[in-house]
Amino acid sequence: MSRALIELQHISKSYDGKPVLDDLELTIHENEFVTLLGPSGCGKTTTLRILGGFETPDEGHVIFDGKDITNVPPNKRQLNMVFQNYALFPHMTIADNIAFGLKIKRKTDKYIQDKISYALNLVGLQGFEKRMPGSLSGGQQQRIAIARAIVNEPHVLLLDEPLGALDLKLRQDMQYELIRLKNELGITFVYVTHDQQEALTMSDTIVVMNQGYIQQMGSPETIYNEPENAFVADFIGDSNLFPATFVRDELIEIDGRPFLCVDKGFGQNTPVDIVIRPEDVIITTPDKGTVTGVVTDLIFQGVHYEICIDVNGREWVCHSTEASLVGTMVGIAVDPFNIQVMNKPESEDEEAAAIEK
Amino acid sequence: MKNNRRANSFALFGMPYYFWAIAFIIIPLLLVLYYGLTSEAGTISLENVFAIARPAHAKALFLSVLLSVGCTVVCLLLAYPLCLIMVNRQKAQNSFLLFMLIIPMWMNFMLRTYAWQSLLEKHGVLNTFLNTIGLPSLHLINTPGAIIFGMVYDFLPFMILPIYNALQKIDPNLIHAAHDLGAGFWQTLWKVILPLSMPGIISGITMVFVPGLTTFVISALLGGGKVLLIGNVIEQEFTQAYDWHLGSGLSLVLLLFIVINMILSSVFDREGNGGLL
Structure with a gap:
């Protein structure tokens, strides 16, 4: 530099x-x-x-x-x-x-x-x-x-x-x-x-x-x-920002469903925040997805469609060049390296203090 | 059709104002014009206008212009720095200061002038005070200085308000930009603040100069009849000599001065204002 x-x-x-x-x-x-x-x-x-x-x-x-x-x-x-x-x-x-x-x-x-x-x-x-x-x-x-x-x-x-x-x-x-x-x-x-x-x-x-x-x-x-906290993840770009549990290294659970990730060192069964960019959410057939959900919204945005999927009551936003009709059952998968795990801040001060580490 | 009807209803709302303007502005002006341009015999003549050249009248006019210019300059020098200070202060303090400055304006103008008379008199408040602390009396009343003093006191708010408004309208970022580009306080004042507040300065000058030029109450009370201004001459023609023709003729000359002042200020305003309008 x-x-x-x-x-x-x-x-x-x-x-x-x-x-x-x-x-x-x-x-x-x-x-x-x-x-x-x-x-x-x-x-x-x-x-x-x-x-x-x-x-x-x-x-x-x-x-x-x-x-x-x-x-x-x-x-x-x-x-x-x-x-x-x-x-x-x-x-x-x-x-x-x-x-x-x-x-x-x-x-x-x-x-x-x-x-x-x-x-x-x-x-x-x-x-x-x-x-x-x-x-x-x-x-x-x-x-x-x-x-x-x-x-x-x-x-x-x-x-x-x-x-x-x-x-x-x-x-x-x-x-x-x-x-x-x-x-x-x-x-x-x-x-x-x-x-x-x-x-x-x-x-x-x-x-x-x-x-x-x-x-x-x-x-x-x-x-x-690689946003370091929920604020940055939310402020930069669209994102799926969910609470999750860091079960152990390279494994998290979102609403009780296991997802593979690449992050390590957040402890065991620790509550964390995770962010998944909409363009990283892969829509497949229900049998191939890690979780399944129902398409609730389909909005054409030019370059891509914005698709909202209801997964057991939690809304996932996904960007895809292919449309999925509202009401269809789809599967959702995410590549492990596209899941960004972040510490959960206990207060705003800690959110800020996290930067200094 | 619709537009026409709307235009008509606007014209209807305008009626009282038209009536006002014709009855109280146009007709009196035409009367002044008629009396001023005719002789007592009723023939058209310019003798009453040219009467301004009589030594006593010319002297009064010259003194009026002089005192009015003096008053305008003093008002400008007092008002501009004050307004600069005010716009740079906190809003709350500001409105209080402005309020303090405007309070005297709500008091009757004659009353304020009488107040100054009793302050400046030979045995007035000021001289009594000076004597008490062992200083000699000052001869203040019945001098041109006292008249300027009274005019400044009465007309200062008319200078402050337009300048304050103009200064307040200047985007603070323009001043920041000038500082940012290397200008110090005086350079910023001269190159940015002064040109941008020119419309306020011009209208302040007009608002002070014109009433100053035509005043006769202040000069009567603080000049004690010893300092005769053109306003006093005209007043005397109407109220004492009953020579409406001469009074109107002299008024027309004064009107000419006012028109010239207006033209000058609009010219300067256009130049100083540049692309603002």
Whole structure:
């Protein structure tokens, strides 16, 4: 892994006595695309604002490139932010918006002109210099906001749900655009979103947050395939999240029916949570399944059908390219390595503490 | 057909307002125009308008413009920093502060001016206090300074409210963005906050300058008849000299100043506002 660029050390923050972040520890490496992912109120935006210098943590330190910048104001930090609602200056032309930071740094006119055309080129909006922000579409304003940030050559670009206000198609286009930009510029991106699809698509590292704690940190593949607790499993993607009993190594029971798994070391007859992704549920004939159930719902979703199956009163969700008619009896099987076993949290605090192990 | 009927019913609801506008705005203005542009003999003449050039009138107009500009500048300098402070405070404290500032507005305007008269008088509250602590009396009443003081006191809320509204409408993220791009406090104020609050500043200036220009009560009470403003001259023509023609003629000149002010402010507003509208 490359050099650590930013370290958040024991960051705590509360508003009106309500804790938003509690003893947060996070290291961001050079040239990494890190996404802070979580539901609203999980502390992801506060973390970003602490990085940008718009909030001061109650406790803890922000270390940037080896220096403590906890109390350095935003205008003295070598990072730039792309705001949720773009925050383009409505009284300035696009060129003046992009030039804002450069003029403050007293760059030469020639340098500023070059930078403006370079940045507009990079975001694909050549010839927009004289336009006013109000005359641009949401997607175009977003690109200008990014252009305005990157001309300052920041070490880190902070992005606060930058695609939240765009429609689905534009959002997907912009996702690829951002990945391309990040690779071309070679700078660190810290991205905040509540959209798990966005996080999975773009990130090198995903930090899943909830209630001020980091729930899990890892590559998109790890987060998706090996969620460490029920919250992460539930938040990332659709899932069948069931209570189960860990009978012994490599064997669990779901509602009294035995399933083979690959996990070890959860003890004997221990209550656990398990997660099975809908695309990993195999529908077969009743005689071949580990359990049998009745199809209760069939919904066409484009790429696949979503099929709900009632198994002794518990609903299993399954994604399949083949339809199963409502009311038919089917068998269900799961490959052992597709069952993810997780410790059952006894409280929310423990859920969070599990990460630190 | 349907649209037509709807338009008709709207016109019906509009009737009282039309009546109001015609009876109390249009007709009086036309009367001023008629009296101002005719002589006592009833012939059309511009002599009452050009009467502004008489030294006494010109002096009063000049003094009016001067005091009104002074009052506007003082109001702006007082109001802008105050509004900046208010918008950066907590909401609850804010509305209390604003409430405190507006309370005097609910009191009768004449009463407030009388209050200042008794404060600033030769043997008034202020001088009594100064004497008590061993300082000499100040000559305050019946000076242009006292008039500006009274005007500022009366008109300050008209400057504060539009500026406060304009500042409050500025998205805090714009200010954060300016800081993020390296701007310090003064640069952010100059390049972002000031241009974006320009509509509020312009309307505040208009709301203070125009009543300041036309005031005659404040100058009568705090100027003691020693400082004659154009408003006092016009008032005297109507109430003492009974020369409605001269009074109207001078009013038309004042109206011209107000129209010029309105045009200027709308021009500046458009420039300062850019793409906002």
